[in-house]
Amino acid sequence: MKSLSLSITDTLRDIPAASWNALVGDDPLLSHAFLHALHETGCASPRSGWAPRYLIAHRGSALAGAMPLYLKAHSYGEYVFDWAWADAYRRHGRRYYPKLLAAIPFTPVSGRRLIAGDAATRGYLLDGARAFMDDEGLSSLHILFPQHEEAVECAAAGFMMRNSVQFHWTNAGYRDFADFLATMSHGKRANIRQERRKLSERGIRFTRLTDIRGEDWRFFFRCYSNTYRDHHSTPYLSLEFFERIGRDLPGNLLMVVGTRNGVPLCAALDVYSADALWGRYWGATEYVPGLHFEACYYQAIEFCIERGIGRFEGGAQGAHKLSRGLLPVTTQSAHLIADPDFAEAISRFAAAEREDVAQTVDELERASPFRQADGEADTASMPADGMLDSIAPPGRS
Numbered sequence: 001m002k003s004l005s006l007s008i009t010d011t012l013r014d015i016p017a018a019s020w021n022a023l024v025g026d027d028p029l030l031s032h033a034f035l036h037a038l039h040e041t042g043c044a045s046p047r048s049g050w051a052p053r054y055l056i057a058h059r060g061s062a063l064a065g066a067m068p069l070y071l072k073a074h075s076y077g078e079y080v081f082d083w084a085w086a087d088a089y090r091r092h093g094r095r096y097y098p099k100l101l102a103a104i105p106f107t108p109v110s111g112r113r114l115i116a117g118d119a120a121t122r123g124y125l126l127d128g129a130r131a132f133m134d135d136e137g138l139s140s141l142h143i144l145f146p147q148h149e150e151a152v153e154c155a156a157a158g159f160m161m162r163n164s165v166q167f168h169w170t171n172a173g174y175r176d177f178a179d180f181l182a183t184m185s186h187g188k189r190a191n192i193r194q195e196r197r198k199l200s201e202r203g204i205r206f207t208r209l210t211d212i213r214g215e216d217w218r219f220f221f222r223c224y225s226n227t228y229r230d231h232h233s234t235p236y237l238s239l240e241f242f243e244r245i246g247r248d249l250p251g252n253l254l255m256v257v258g259t260r261n262g263v264p265l266c267a268a269l270d271v272y273s274a275d276a277l278w279g280r281y282w283g284a285t286e287y288v289p290g291l292h293f294e295a296c297y298y299q300a301i302e303f304c305i306e307r308g309i310g311r312f313e314g315g316a317q318g319a320h321k322l323s324r325g326l327l328p329v330t331t332q333s334a335h336l337i338a339d340p341d342f343a344e345a346i347s348r349f350a351a352a353e354r355e356d357v358a359q360t361v362d363e364l365e366r367a368s369p370f371r372q373a374d375g376e377a378d379t380a381s382m383p384a385d386g387m388l389d390s391i392a393p394p395g396r397s
Helices: 017-024 032-040 081-089 120-136 148-156 177-181 186-201 214-230 239-250 291-307 319-324 338-366
Strands: 005-010 051-052 054-059 062-067 069-072 100-101 142-143 160-170 206-209 254-262 262-274 276-283 313-314 327-337
Touching: 017 206, 032 051, 032 069, 032 239, 032 291, 054 120, 054 313, 081 177, 081 338, 100 120, 120 142, 120 148, 120 186, 148 160, 160 291, 160 338, 177 291, 186 206, 186 291, 206 214, 214 239, 214 254, 214 262, 214 276, 254 291, 262 291, 276 291, 291 313, 291 319, 327 338
Parallel strands: 100 142, 276 313
Antiparallel strands: 005 054, 051 069, 054 062, 069 100, 142 327, 160 313, 160 327, 206 254, 254 262, 262 276
8 A cells, every 4th residue: 555645735726626526525515616716716815814724645646635724814714712812822922823723714514624534544634734733833723623533533632622512403304394393392383483474474585596696696795795794894705705606516505585575685595415504604685583593594494304404504603593493512623732831721721611511502402492201391491592692703603
């Protein structure tokens, strides 16, 4: 067997799309088209503070493994928050940025980060990333939202682990949306029906598009940009990026458009595969109560039921998702801090944080919206809707 060799590249341009996609499998968010679009449109590029430094493993001339690495000049667009760590470095006269990050930019979705078919190659990639951090004199290496198996391997390699909470819906083989609602407690079921009825009474209708055209993208981007402006922020992604993935990933995108009396009012964009749907971006031209829940959750659930898609990931933060049928899931990230003194302090913080997250998940699970053995959910300990939203970014996360 030929030995492995490692190299660093700042572009996917020289890696054939077919070879890359064969390596990553059926994951549109890791596809050559999605990642290359982020880079080529400048959304994830050196000028936006995301400098690609992909770690590539070859066995002979064959692509054997990869790790999507970035030199980060800030911590925006990550959804695992380390601003306090950076501030501590600054206050002690140390440099935290640039740091080394393994992630899908702007995408808090668990998936492969040590992309290889065997544990030995994944270990080789992990060692290579650590060596690159050391050789460049970087403060730290962060691996965001790895798969569980990879997280176990990172922990065994000495990485500090952090936990966070997301909300996912699981398809239990529902026949239709009514069948799904029948599994919920009376109060939650009635609330969802009321939300949907009020929108219908206002003349608001929804269309699910998989054949997304130019005018659809322009309206969606207007809504998406409005959401960021309402939060006094700047969109991470550009119309050019969305149009490009619309061209290159036509079988993996769902756009939900809400109209009132035939006039477009809101739009949500989801990415999906045969197994999962990821809620990603949304926006509206005006605020209407319940509009977000319908466009971002109920329409996505209906689509999953129709297509037999097993999982809908609603993203990070937002205890309001719980009462809409999305249950808490613990996600992980792995962190390696070069400075031993900072590493010790951050490790203590992460250990306490893991306990807090475990307690939060336990509380959320006790407040399940689904019927219990006695016929109803226990809502006495239902967390307030804003409990997990104190640092939520604009748009969908």
